[in-house]
Amino acid sequence: MKVLFLCSNLNNTGGTERVGSIIANNLSDSGYDIFFASLMGGDQPVFPINENIKTLSLFSSPGKALFRTPLIIHRLRQVIKDNDIDVLIVIESMLVLFTLPAVLGLPVKHICWEHFNFNSDLGRKGRRLARQLAARYCDSIVTLTERDKKYWLANTKHNSQITAIANPCPFSVQTSQYNSKSKxxxxxxxxxxxxxxxxxxxxxxxxxxxxxxxxxxxxxxxxxxxxxxxxxxxxxxxxxxxxxxxxxxxxxxxxxxxxxxxxxxxxxxxxxxxxxxxxxxxxxxxxxxxxxxxxxxxxxxxxxxxxxxxxxxxxxxxxxxxxxxxxxxxxxxxxxxxxxxxxxxxxxxxxxxxxx
CATH class of the missing domain: 3.40.50.2000 (Glycogen Phosphorylase B;)
Structure with a gap:
């Protein structure tokens, strides 16, 4: 199975990039054919990426995405077709505004992986629209908590499957003893x-x-x-x-x-x-x-x-x-x-x- 992850910029040090890298690496280790695309940049990932994961960028430099929308959609669609992608995982609900038209008519499953809670749009009204569109037209929504899953179910006209999958911890369980004498x-x-x-x-x-x-x-x-x-x-x-x-x-x-x-x-x-x-x-x-x-x-x-x-x-x-x-x-x-x-x-x- 060929799986394409899409994020804003794999060069970023954010939590979404970190957990996205962890999941991509583990799927790669499990035998999936993984691609990792960045809307921009992505040429120098901050977090480790398996050597057999193919990284690519839609744009090399930052720019106002709104004015590039038709080109973003075109380039993403071309990446999906050229690499025979089976599943597209979008690591940011806002990016659904680009990915939904990009996958139109293509035999690709579309997953929106939400990293923020439903009650917060982080000051971007477009996120509210993106979430409603994702619930209606994506094949699956992945939330990080059961509570957030309930918010999606209660507040969207959803045709898609909504699943709660927690993020993985970047640290292994420590063998060191708890320091009970600390203050x-x-x-x-x-x-x-x-x-x-x-x-x-x-x-x-x-x-x-x-x-x-x-x-x-x-x-x-x-x-x-x-x-x-x-x-x-x-x-x-x-x-x-x-x-x-x-x-x-x-x-x-x-x-x-x-x-x-x-x-x-x-x-x-x-x-x-x-x-x-x-x-x-x-x-x-x-x-x-x-x-x-x-x-x-x-x-x-x-x-x-x-x-x-x-x-x-x-x-x-x-x-x-x-x-x-x-x-x-x-x-x-x-x-x-x-x-x-x-x-x-x-x-x-x-x-x-x-x-x-």
Missing amino acids: IVLSVGRLAPQKGFDLLLIAWSEVIKLAPDWKLKIVGDGENKAELSAFILDNNLTSSVELVGKTNNIEEYYNNAAIYCLSSRFEGFPMVLLETLSFGLPVVSFDCDTGPEEVLENTGSILVEANDTHSLSIALAKLIKDESLRESISIKSKAKAIEYQPHAIIEHWKKLLEEL
Whole structure:
């Protein structure tokens, strides 16, 4: 079976490119003939790609896609025909606006792989249209969570099959022991409104009164850095909070932390939670759309109402004070992490492809 993946740019460092590469590699290892196309660029993939995967680009340089639409459709259609593609997997619902006309009349199965939650259009109204068209005309929609699948089923006129397949974890389940003596709470992500670090700092200002010897480390960079730094200074948190910035060694921070906290206002599928499971970290998380509820199920980690900073502080304080509870959660977290390893996730993809 010949399968063509399409993304915006395989040279990007984003989560969609990372998990797309993992799934493509695993399908290639399983005997599928894989092609990977980028709308633009793609000549220097950031993430490893198997040697026998054929990469190609519709355009070598960036440009306004709207003005290139007829040419994008033509080039993509030609790629599909020239390579006798059986299945097209679109790693971004917006790209369906190009792929639907490109596959018109061709004997190719069309899968839209959605990476964001249905209730968020990320400021692009075209995404709403693309999702409705995908539900109506694609052969299958792949969501990352069961909750998001329900949103698609309830809010689209769908003729297509809608399947929930979680993303694979990029880390193997770690053999190192959980560091129960650590006094570090860790959070990782872009310093942007979506990630809710402002809410986390409000909660932390309460936590630190109960646990003055604990530290909060936030790893990442972004447009909210100045605002968060000002809050830390104004609320006398400089001795207990560190804005670490970017790192190339995130494993070090997972290994040295006692608790992970996810304070996001919304998610598509929080890859960072998969990573924390593989390191055996207990988690306190907002029950935001979408992902935390499913990823943390049966681990003993704590979910609190979305955006409720008081409940977040109480839950953090509970785990801080209960070392045996943290150790128990750590064991369950690593057990749950096995379900998100690539060898497990790829079986769901193989089943979907064979059913098509």
